[in-house]
Amino acid sequence: MDEQFSQMKKMFSVLVPVTLQQLVISMNFIIDNLMVSYLGEEFIAALGSSNKFMVIVRMSIIAICSASGSLISQYRGSRHKEGVSRTFAINxxxxxxxxMIFCIIFFTNKDFILSSFSDSKEIVLISWSYLSIIIFTSFSFSLIMPMMTVVRSTGNVVSALLVSVISLFTNFIFNFILIYGKFGIPALGIRGAAISTVISEVLSIIILLAIVNYKITPISKIKDIDFSFKDIDKFLRVSLPLLSAGLLTSLSLMFSHNIFGRLGEEELAAYGIISPMENILSDLFAGVGLASIVIIGAELGRNKFESAYSHAKSIIWSGLASSLIIGSCFIFFSSKVTWFLDIDEETVGYVVTMLTLLGISMPVRTFNSTMSNGMLSSGGDNVFLMFVTMTADWIFALPSIYIGKYLFNWNIPKIYSVLILSEILTATIFIFRFRSKRWMTNLVGG
Known part of the structure; x- marks a missing residue:
């Protein structure tokens, strides 16, 4: 009994800070959305549209770092410090x-990318004013995530949480000053939101550099880290399938958003409101998955497979219990959305329906997020993840919503329902894979 209590305590000491960190990170999106909403519905739509492109960039970087986290956690479990440093450098x-590649793609194809967001020229122009600044956070994010991954995967989860809290408050303060024009500074509107994000991420880089230098490996020695082709090959074999799955998922989201953009300004605004809430929830439960990489990856690195499976089941049940509570709250408070947002009656109707659907689907989404962001990744089962993504998103969801929109003229709640059915299909496949235990692999040979 004491050993079981000790295991649960150890699990939650990682699970709670990592999940809270993901919640704090995603709160940046909701703060931006709430503050920009007072500028008008077209600004909400533009912000939501712009973030769909940035999601592709960020999900790609997160996918690479997720693979890195799997390796670092297993190296940590097998007490291989050099492996941790090499993986961090390669990552x-x-x-x-x-x-850099995404920035080049954006600036060489900006007209095509922006025109895919909406038929409204006003929304496209607003999106450009935001994206022309926020695109440069691709570089800051590409520096933050490898450092955040190595800090978190080596067990320094509280330090990672504190960095995210500081970043959140920095973003909020500068949003208030720059969006609305305070303390003698001119109001910059949606561009102010983009600049605030840049400032908060630069501050995060500075703090993370100090943590990595002090707790993990001296920054001055990073240039001396020697890694071979074998190390790079190992990293790419784990990361490329996960990157492919991340790209496929984010591209499917962008194509889905393209459909929403053709439905009308009210429906696009409704999705612009729902989207940050979805981001918060996906980030929150991705936190459960990321925590499981730290916990389960370390066990797999020690070849303790039964312990890893036991921890995995505990994490899944904890996530499902939390999702039932949060989903119920979404359903209960869906009709109270007018307390927070100044939007018209038609948009409110769409938002209420979609929030209810989001609440109902919460347990399924939570399970999928935990499996894709943590369980399967911790053992390097990334080719299978890529297969699931292709099946659920590209074979089922995207063809269905395109047919629904252009042949049957579906509205946004019906299209949103199809995306939820796709999640149910994914969950069914994941259940069989999890029970097979074929995902449990020692990647580092410890």
Missing amino acids: SIITFSTA
């Missing part, structure tokens, strides 16, 4: 290169 190089 940093690849994520920064990825950010």
Whole structure:
């Protein structure tokens, strides 16, 4: 009994800070959305549209770092410090290169990308004013995530949480000053929200550099880290399938948003309101998955497979219990959305319906997020993840919503319902994979 209590205590000492950190990170999106909402519905729509492109960038970097987290956690479990340092160095190089590629893609194809957001010229122009600044956070994010990953995966989860809290408050303060124009500074509107994000991320980089230098590896020695082709090959074998899955998911989201953008300004505004809430929830439960990489990855690195499976089941049940509570709250408070947002009656109707659907689907989404962001990744089962993404998103969801929109003229709640059915399909596949235990692999040979 004492051993079981000790295991639960150890699990929650990682699970709670990592999950809270993801919640804090996603609160940045909701703060931006709430503050920008007072500028008008077209600004909400533009912000939601712009963030769909940035989601592709960020999900790609997160996917690479998730693979890195799996390796670092297993190296930590097998007490291989050099493996931790090498993986961190390789991860940093690849994520920064990825950010550079996305920036080149954006600036060479900006007209096509912006026109895919909406038929409204006003929304496209507002999106450009925001994206032309926020795109540069690709570089800051590509530096933050490898450092955040190595800090978190080596057990320094509270330090990672504190960095995110400081970043949140910095973003809020500068949003207030720059969006509305305070203390003699001119009001910059949606551009102010973008600049605030840049400032908060630069501050995060400075703090994380200090933590990495003090707790993990001296920054001055990073240039001396020697890694071979074998190390790079190991990293790419784990990360490329996960990156492919992340790209496929984010591209499917962008194509889905393209459909929403053709439904009308009210429906696009409704999705612009729902989208940050979805981001908060996906980030929150991705936190459960990321925590499981730290916990389960370390067990797999020690070849303690039964212990890893036991921890995995405990984490899944904890996530499902939390999702039932949060989902119920969403359903109960869905009709109270007018307390916080100044939007018209038609948009309110769409938002209420979609919030209710979001609440109902919460347990399924939570399970999928935990599996894709943590359980399967912790053992490097990333080719299977890519297969699931292709099946659920590209074979089922996208064709269905395109047919629904262009043949049957579905409204946004019906299209949103199809996306939820896609989540149910994904969950069914994940259940069989989890029970098979084929995802449990020692990646580092410890």
